[in-house]
Amino acid sequence: AQTVTQSQPEMSVQEAETVTLSCTYDTSESDYYLFWYKQPPSRQMILVIRQEAYKQQNATENRFSVNFQKAAKSFSLKISDSQLGDAAMYFCAWGGIQGAQKLVFGQGTRLTINP
Amino acid sequence: NAGVTQTPKFRVLKTGQSMTLLCAQDMNHEYMYWYRQDPGMGLRLIHYSVGEGTTAKGEVPDGYNVSRLKKQNFLLGLESAAPSQTSVYFCASSPRTGFYEQYFGPGTRLTVT
Numbered sequence: 001a002q003t004v005t006q007s008q009p010e011m012s013v014q015e016a017e018t019v020t021l022s023c024t025y026d027t028s029e030s031d032y033y034l035f036w037y038k039q040p041p042s043r044q045m046i047l048v049i050r051q052e053a054y055k056q057q058n059a060t061e062n063r064f065s066v067n068f069q070k071a072a073k074s075f076s077l078k079i080s081d082s083q084l085g086d087a088a089m090y091f092c093a094w095g096g097i098q099g100a101q102k103l104v105f106g107q108g109t110r111l112t113i114n115p
Numbered sequence: 116n117a118g119v120t121q122t123p124k125f126r127v128l129k130t131g132q133s134m135t136l137l138c139a140q141d142m143n144h145e146y147m148y149w150y151r152q153d154p155g156m157g158l159r160l161i162h163y164s165v166g167e168g169t170t171a172k173g174e175v176p177d178g179y180n181v182s183r184l185k186k187q188n189f190l191l192g193l194e195s196a197a198p199s200q201t202s203v204y205f206c207a208s209s210p211r212t213g214f215y216e217q218y219f220g221p222g223t224r225l226t227v228t
Binding site: 004006009033042043044045047048049051052091099100101102103104105106107108 | 146148150155157158159160163165171173203207209214215216217220221222227
């Protein structure tokens, strides 16, 4: 079975600074997807970024980028130029290719942005 | 498009009562999912469906039943609610082909006293 671990329950960063959220996972499958979801106080789950495991190039979306280390089973999220609107819970998730594309989530990291 | 909607948004139940949560999507997605979110545990999969008339168990299925009689709807039932089922419930859907992404509903906060 797949597992996803986020070892940082809480993180804080000064506005305009850069912060990195950690995620490790365990799987025996060779092809899969990894995701970072954002959950603001509204509770809505918002997809931040997606990485396909067979692609070596790290995904980027504007101020958000990942550091994907497949051999180490590590998938960290870097947020550059942090903004107050980035404050939220962030969840890392693993997604299988076979069957129903079920997601396995980490425990979450609560990110606080200090003005 | 409304995307994924959930009814109700909030509910309080007494132990032993039953209820049904309704999830509806208007994106013609084949796959649908029910998750529960508890503090410090992320989201965990309860049940899922790969198409109309089919359902399967996820990671934490005990105490829940589901049905998918129509492609656009996925119902989650609690036959005899327990305090351990106090949680936030999320429904999600995804297409069978194309861009790999699950679209989430706004969640239902359920309290069982």
